Amino acid sequence: MSSLRKTSTSSSEDEAEQLRRGPWTLEEDSLLIRYVDRHGEGRWNLLAKHAGLRRTGKSCRLRWLNYLKPDVKRGNLTPQEQFLILELHSKWGNRWSKIAQHLPGRTDNEIKNYWRTRVQKQARHLKVDANSVAFRNVIRCYWMPSLLQKMEAQNETPQQRQALIRPEQNSDLEQCGNSCVSSFGSMDNISKESEFAEYQTSPFSVFDNNDCNIPASKEYCYSYDNTTRFHDVDTFNLAATSALPEGFPNPVDNCHLADNDWVSEGFADHGLWSMGELWELRSFH
């Protein structure tokens, strides 16, 4: 790209004309690194000028914070990081920088991109709004537990996991569990082909009024016992697939990734999952 901004004639506009945009070159990167090394961060407009960079201060700041800063972590997000993002987003919404503060080495931009490309894509696939209560329930009741399983598979200690689920969150999760139960209770009531057809088109529309304010009981999506084994038995043991009304197609038949052992694989590395898969997961518990 390396385009130069093209404007007219006044002196400030002449300066603007010199401004580079688009991808950074190695040379620009090293200029920026060297300057920050010597003078520190901040004063980005001055920095851009003094470092001999034909970039806006804004552009320099972004390049430094998102890419060049030494503690910026590269590579895929770990299950732990994904779990945190899901958890914190449910709390704070699109407050990317606030969320990023809790993931050392990860930038708000990276977290935002993760949310848009992975999480929203999943929501689109399920034909449900990413901000809907129904989708939040899917995240809490399927995605997050599967990330926890993945952490367990990676031999993370129970203490490390507990650190991710702080006490106040446990109560949230309990409420979530009830909410899920309520959701699937609603599913159990679907009994006509026509309703199922509608459900297939917009699987969560039925549950959009569902909320997480149901008083907590002993049921929850997932938890750990003393031996740290993962279990989430009660919540999704609700007659499981037998709840499917007669004549309903087996959702597992529709599972487009049915060959995968996707429960043990975990959602984290799983592509898009379908309603059939959600049913299938439910039947596991």
Next chain:
DNA sequence: AAGAACCCCAACCGCTGAGAG
């Protein structure tokens, strides 16, 4: 093999709030 479609992510844009003068 090639073109189309899709996906990821770096970078940009517009807006807002804080602080200085």
Next chain:
DNA sequence: CCTCTCAGCGGTTGGGGTTCT
């Protein structure tokens, strides 16, 4: 107060790589 500058935030875009047909 008012204005200006700057830093920071969240939304959006588009280039390049990958996968699909």
